[in-house]
Amino acid sequence: MADLRVLIADDDRGSRTIVSAMLQKAGFEVEAVADGQQAWDALQHPDRPALAIMDWMMPGLDGPEICRRLRAMDSSTPTYVILLTSRDASADVVAGLRSGADDYITKPPDQDELIARVNVGARVIRLQQALADRVRRLEEALSNVKRLQGLLPICSYCKRIRDDQNYWRQVESYIGEHSDVQFSHSYCPDCYERYVKPQIDELDNEMRNRKPT
Amino acid sequence: MTAPALDPAVLDTLRSLNRPGEPDLVEQVLTMFLEDSPARIEAMSTAIGARDAVQLQRAAHNLKGSAANVGATELQRLSADLAGSRMIDPCWPNVIPNRLLPRCAKS
Numbered sequence: 001m002a003d004l005r006v007l008i009a010d011d012d013r014g015s016r017t018i019v020s021a022m023l024q025k026a027g028f029e030v031e032a033v034a035d036g037q038q039a040w041d042a043l044q045h046p047d048r049p050a051l052a053i054m055d056w057m058m059p060g061l062d063g064p065e066i067c068r069r070l071r072a073m074d075s076s077t078p079t080y081v082i083l084l085t086s087r088d089a090s091a092d093v094v095a096g097l098r099s100g101a102d103d104y105i106t107k108p109p110d111q112d113e114l115i116a117r118v119n120v121g122a123r124v125i126r127l128q129q130a131l132a133d134r135v136r137r138l139e140e141a142l143s144n145v146k147r148l149q150g151l152l153p154i155c156s157y158c159k160r161i162r163d164d165q166n167y168w169r170q171v172e173s174y175i176g177e178h179s180d181v182q183f184s185h186s187y188c189p190d191c192y193e194r195y196v197k198p199q200i201d202e203l204d205n206e207m208r209n210r211k212p213t
Numbered sequence: 214m215t216a217p218a219l220d221p222a223v224l225d226t227l228r229s230l231n232r233p234g235e236p237d238l239v240e241q242v243l244t245m246f247l248e249d250s251p252a253r254i255e256a257m258s259t260a261i262g263a264r265d266a267v268q269l270q271r272a273a274h275n276l277k278g279s280a281a282n283v284g285a286t287e288l289q290r291l292s293a294d295l296a297g298s299r300m301i302d303p304c305w306p307n308v309i310p311n312r313l314l315p316r317c318a319k320s
Contacts, residue, residue, distance in 0.1 A: 012275065012278050013245050013249070014283070015279070017242055017245065018230070021230040021231075021232075021238055022230060024232065025230050086274065086281075107278060108278075108282060111226060
């Protein structure tokens, strides 16, 4: 998933450089920052990175604090957070995950493990985006259905419908625009007798009356 | 025979991350390590002077991290000891001058 942008937040520039190099080698786009406040700011941008790798201990805001703040926000596509930490006691791991981190990697990171875990994150992000898209499409469809359920002014004679712009429209064009319905044009038996059959008869007569030249 | 100051496997990993047209990663990371370490050791000395265990542990933790980056295994181990130490050992201030600093100078 080369189009995934990853935020790296670490106050140690050596670690930052190495983790960036590992991700860039694997084809990820990287944005690196040196402290918690910069990380938090980067994650507030509209085109924020979808995945963040954050050091536990940073000046200002630490990794777990950023996780808690991120989780307090309501988002259909929350940032996937991997905590990077030299703390590997299980109590610390539990504290990190409880703060809202999705995963953790101990320092110094192993390249293969780092990339494998980032790919897990990428998979979760894709799933979240697909779900968010589906929910959005469902909501749109639902709002269309609601519009069709509303009161429609229809002409008693020609059966045209008045739309929001006070314009009288054919039933099929109105419904076609307000739903996913498509019309295939045909005729019912009554209209066949009333409209189609006379036209065919007329055509037959015309053919019969036509003298061969 | 003493172990090399820098773990060759760690340096090999760094080298494998080099990309064409980009500066050499081993050189970059080593330069950062050499530039940043004195301030960290200074911070440790200051913390010891002030008998500030929290600051000492923080500085030792930072040194441990950057030692790990370049594969300075022995330095990493010593700083890890210090980062995990508590002020229960009356001799704890001696850890730095006696054990850590000479090795840092050698590396």
